Amino acid sequence: MPEDCKVETALEILVGKWKPIILYQLFSQGTMRFSELQKALPDITKKMLTSQLRELEYHDIVHREIYLQIPPKVEYSITEYGMRMAPLLQAMNEWGMSHIEHLNELYGAEMQAKR
Amino acid sequence: MPEDCKVETALEILVGKWKPIILYQLFSQGTMRFSELQKALPDITKKMLTSQLRELEYHDIVHREIYLQIPPKVEYSITEYGMRMAPLLQAMNEWGMSHIEHLNELYGAEMQAKR
DNA sequence: CCGGATCCCAACCGATACTG
DNA sequence: CAGTATCGGTTGGGATCCGG
Numbered sequence: 221m222p223e224d225c226k227v228e229t230a231l232e233i234l235v236g237k238w239k240p241i242i243l244y245q246l247f248s249q250g251t252m253r254f255s256e257l258q259k260a261l262p263d264i265t266k267k268m269l270t271s272q273l274r275e276l277e278y279h280d281i282v283h284r285e286i287y288l289q290i291p292p293k294v295e296y297s298i299t300e301y302g303m304r305m306a307p308l309l310q311a312m313n314e315w316g317m318s319h320i321e322h323l324n325e326l327y328g329a330e331m332q333a334k335r
Numbered sequence: 336m337p338e339d340c341k342v343e344t345a346l347e348i349l350v351g352k353w354k355p356i357i358l359y360q361l362f363s364q365g366t367m368r369f370s371e372l373q374k375a376l377p378d379i380t381k382k383m384l385t386s387q388l389r390e391l392e393y394h395d396i397v398h399r400e401i402y403l404q405i406p407p408k409v410e411y412s413i414t415e416y417g418m419r420m421a422p423l424l425q426a427m428n429e430w431g432m433s434h435i436e437h438l439n440e441l442y443g444a445e446m447q448a449k450r
Numbered sequence: 451c452c453g454g455a456t457c458c459c460a461a462c463c464g465a466t467a468c469t470g
Numbered sequence: 471c472a473g474t475a476t477c478g479g480t481t482g483g484g485a486t487c488c489g490g
Binding site: 369382384401406407408 | 471472474475
């Protein structure tokens with residue numbers, strides 16, 4: 221039965237213009253401050269960075285640590301549970317890379333995996 | 336470097352309100368006619384079914400076989416290349432199922448993995 | 451420094467009607 | 471049967487400004 225397909229559940233968590241790249245940063249850099257994420261992702265607005273992080277936090281993928289001080293300091297990191305996503309992200313990344321090659325073979329290399 | 340993250344490439348192909356369930360149908364049923372897909376997905380409109388299938392076809396995941404006859408007959412199936420997505424979809428499905436359980440533990444079972 | 455609130459636009463999606 | 475055309479609603483995301 222179609223209801224048994226939970227691919228969409230996995231997608232929910234990853235879908236969002238900035239989520240994959242945010243996760244990539246946190247996975248590779250470890251703990252990062254809000255401003256460090258901003259620096260790493262120059263084109264994202266504060267609003268988007270906040271909302272994307274909040275959704276990841278809701279799903280227990282990202283942990284938000286608030287330091288009560290002036291000026292404020294907030295650090296983000298991958299949760300222990302979030303670490304369990306690593307193999308999946310790795311698999312998606314590898315599949316994505318090979319798919320880009322495949323598209324180049326199909327349609328030629330003059331395009332860069334645009335759809 | 337962030338540009339090496341191709342998770343988004345994999346997402347591009349799966350994102351779309353009906354793509355996962357369409358793939359689920361084709362993977363489990365094999366070849367299906369347009370009308371059979373419509374029957375299996377009662378809430379999808381022809382327009383959406385067509386457009387989602389076209390995008391999957393562009394990415395060489397789905398094959399479209401047209402029979403020139405009256406009335407028309409068109410069959411859709413997973414391409415040989417598309418078959419290589421099976422392990423990834425399987426992994427995403429399993430991760431999704433376990434994540435639903437995890438959310439239930441976190442927030443209680445009164446909600447069904449809604450965000 | 452780390453956001454929230456508001457407004458706005460573009461892309462996505464649905465309903466309906468029409469066609470080879 | 472298997473689509474296309476058109477229109478209109480909804481939602482995700484960006485720009486800007488305000489606040490603790």
